[in-house]
């Protein structure tokens with residue numbers, strides 16, 4: 001008897017799952033399906049699983065393809081199961097291609113073609129709606145988005161748009177999407193929401209087009225380079241009852257969120273100083289260094305360093321000065337000093353200068369120290385004069401961390417009445433206003 005095993009969360013069971021189970025069953029005589037527990041999913045960083053383990057098991061049972069259902073509850077269990085149940089074939093969807101090759105030592109591993117662009121009509125059962133999203137742009141970050149979206153239940157990346165049809169096709173093939181398009185309306189017709197991952201200068205146009213087409217928008221940072229335009233776009237989203245979110249990933253990750261609430265609850269007293277630094281050396285002919293595409297360390301990285309400053313000290317700063325090192329009309333390093341009535345903040349960003357990438361928030365009772373890379377907040381310390389009082393905090397920051405912003409975007413679409421507080425419109429606009437001041441050369445001092 002040929003025994004096959006497959007695993008999955010099988011949340012909001014859809015045609016993609018059903019096809020996978022049918023194909024897995026057809027590979028042998030007996031199919032065992034491992035359904036993940038809530039705890040296991042949490043540990044592997046899968047977010048937003050909506051149905052309980054019992055409900056998901058019932059759903060798998062109802063397909064009629066499983067001869068036996070087991071639960072998957074720990075890392076490494078697949079090897080144990082294969083040995084224990086004397087499995088001949090391990091099958092899984094092709095979105096996991098290569099990831100389970102390590103099981104070849106124990107049985108045959110088959111990656112089954114996954115179902116591209118699952119049909120939404122089947123999924124709109126009651127409140128269990130899967131949001132279908134289209135990607136505008138097909139560069140590096142867009143690729144990461146597809147990978148990360150796998151870890152958020154309830155969203156399906158359906159297709160991609162790029163005016164260069166060849167790029168769109170390649171991206172769609174590599175990521176096994178349902179369609180690719182070089183006409184914007186072709187994309188808009190087929191999705192509920194879009195993720196914009198184009199060069200900065202194109203953001204404004206695509207945001208507007210998407211909102212006018214009635215689509216929710218998640219857009220890479222910086223949202224736009226003009227704060228008035230940002231206000232207009234947020235108002236447009238509001239008037240149409242749509243979600244518009246700026247994808248500053250740090251704002252949505254669990255570690256940073258907790259750091260923020262701890263500081264706001266007074267753990268280090270009154271905050272008097274913030275210091276945030278983020279530098280990333282890049283070389284060659286890349287978008288980041290191209291003045292025609294609004295390259296430079298401020299447009300590339302300041303959204304991150306300004307995030308803790310604006311979230312903690314607010315929008316009413318008094319003054320700001322920039323000290324910058326530019327080459328070929330692109331800032332390769334900039335230090336900004338922002339003064340408030342009762343506090344001060346400094347940030348450093350660089351594409352051509354390397355600094356220590358830490359975040360330090362200093363208060364009247366103690367300080368928070370977040371080592372590099374603080375923007376992927378996995379760990380921070382509360383430090384006091386009396387070292388015995390110091391505390392360390394650890395968090396998960398899985399993968400590229402995009403899954404947290406995707407999860408929040410999805411949550412805002414599904415529950416529009418619940419305000420998301422991770423990044424408010426006012427905070428987003430203030431950050432953009434500061435970037436705009438630099439671009440308009442306000443209080444910019446040059447160093448050679």
Ligand code: C2G
Nearest residue numbers: 007008009010011016017020092093094095114115
């Ligand atoms: N799947 C598919 N087509 C889709 C969506 C999913 O073929 N459109 C497949 C997946 O590749 C997987 C199975 O359906 O083989 C279950 O998918 P999920 O419920 O998303 O579970 P997953 O996170 O892929 O679990 O231990 C768990 C496994 O490692 C993977």
